[in-house]
Amino acid sequence: MDNNILILSEGMQTSIQDLGRKGYRAYGVPIAGAMDKYSAILANKLLNNDEKLPVMEMTYTGPKILFEDATLLVITGADMSPKINDKPIKMNVLYEVKTSDVLSFGKLKSGARTYLGVKGGFLTEKKLDSYSFYEGITSQSRVNKGDRLRIENYEAGMELYSSKIKVKRSHFEAKKLEVTKGPEFHRLTKKHREYLFSKQFKIGSLNDRMGCQLKNKFPPIKDQEIITSSTIPGTVQLTPSGKLIIMMRDCPTTGGYPRILQLTDMAINQLAQKKENDMFKFDLESSFDFLGRLVFRFKD
Structure with missing residues (x-):
């Protein structure tokens, strides 16, 4: 039954x-x-x-x-x-x-x-x-x-125990989201990069399972066009109008805008807990931290 x-x-x-x-x-x-x-x-x-x-x-x-x-x-x-x-x-x-x-x-x-x-x-x-x-x-x-x-079927009283855990509020209130460089990051000038990592960005109204658009307008860059290329959850795309769009879990598999950043998986989790008008900064992950994540991911 x-x-x-x-x-x-x-x-x-x-x-x-x-x-x-x-x-x-x-x-x-x-x-x-x-x-x-x-x-x-x-x-x-x-x-x-x-x-x-x-x-x-x-x-x-x-x-x-x-x-x-x-x-x-x-x-x-x-x-x-x-x-x-x-x-x-x-x-x-x-x-x-x-x-x-x-x-x-x-x-x-x-x-x-x-x-x-x-x-x-x-x-x-x-x-x-x-x-x-x-x-x-x-x-x-x-x-x-x-x-x-x-x-699933469950027999009452069979496995009730007092498991509980306190989750850090920082998971829901993260002020910095960790990122790595995207495939088109090299197209950014020094001025663009300073802007990217010094400004606070605000979540826009277009924020769902497919993607999250930021309200800030990013300064234009040269060579905006790229061949349609792979995107994954956490990819940060820059549109010709200067909008930054962060791909989320239901995002399409390809896109045609420069991919300037890539959120870490934990940063995607933290972004998923943000609402319209919440603010954050991008935090570029160090090479040491990146290698550490790879070792953790592929260890037995």
């Missing part, structure tokens, strides 16, 4: 995401996956799940969810004032919910994106080795009111 949750109201941009759809970019398929991988992985770690299992991602406002079956849950990422049966619950703490319990959310206190993890993950549609919702790949791109989503 299936275990389910019922979506009573969907909130904003609510979707199911895992760590992304890898190995299909050659076919024009975006990576997708959780915007803030740090918070998504944290949810699964607290539940003693595999970190690759799908979680529910919410943006700015959360859904209202009826649990038709018992499970163990945790809320990570942005604090949207979560409640179970109208009683406030804590972030990053495990809770056991019973049949007919209702999870809801209130005022957004910090960050932008919240993650709901359940024991064993969400058993939604899997396409191209990933559960991540993406229009044109999965049958739906958003969680909607009335949806009934399958979850």
